[in-house]
Amino acid sequence: MNELGKTTDDKIEAAVKNGYLKTDTEFLSQEVRGGSCCVTALIQKGNLVVSNAGDCRAVVSRGGLAEALTSDHRPSRKDEKDRIEASVSSLSLDDEIMLSYVLPYLLNMNSG
Numbered sequence: 409m410n411e412l413g414k415t416t417d418d419k420i421e422a423a424v425k426n427g428y429l430k431t432d433t434e435f436l437s438q439e440v441r442g443g444s445c446c447v448t449a450l451i452q453k454g455n456l457v458v459s460n461a462g463d464c465r466a467v468v469s470r471g472g473l474a475e476a477l478t479s480d481h482r483p484s485r486k487d488e489k490d491r492i493e494a495s496v497s498s499l500s501l502d503d504e505i506m507l508s509y510v511l512p513y514l515l516n517m518n519s520g
Contacts, residue, residue: 410427411424412427417452420452420455420457421457424450424457424459425459427448428446428448428459428461431444444462445461445462446460446461446464447460447461447464447465447466448460449466449477458477459478460479460481462481463480463481464478465477466478
């Protein structure tokens with residue numbers, strides 16, 4: 409919400425992304441093991457911005473049918489697999505926090 413307060417209407421998507429990144433940085437700085445997931449839906453001046461991170465999704469009901477508003481972050485997606493592999497190549501083996509998050513995905517990468 410702090411990021412949204414610092415932006416103009418045409419930069420809402422960037423503000424939401426910055427909010428996610430700032431939250432992630434703050435979480436990792438606490439040096440705790442674990443992970444997180446988040447879904448955000450923001451309606452402002454008739455526009456809907458939806459985002460997600462981790463194992464969560466946003467859906468909307470249209471005529472009684474669920475319609476996905478976000479795409480799952482699964483290692484079976486090529487872009488997500490590439491992102492995970494790039495993260496691993498830049499990690500040190502001492503980085504237990506990141507490894508505890510990334511390794512389960514790498515072990516299940518082909519299970520989708």
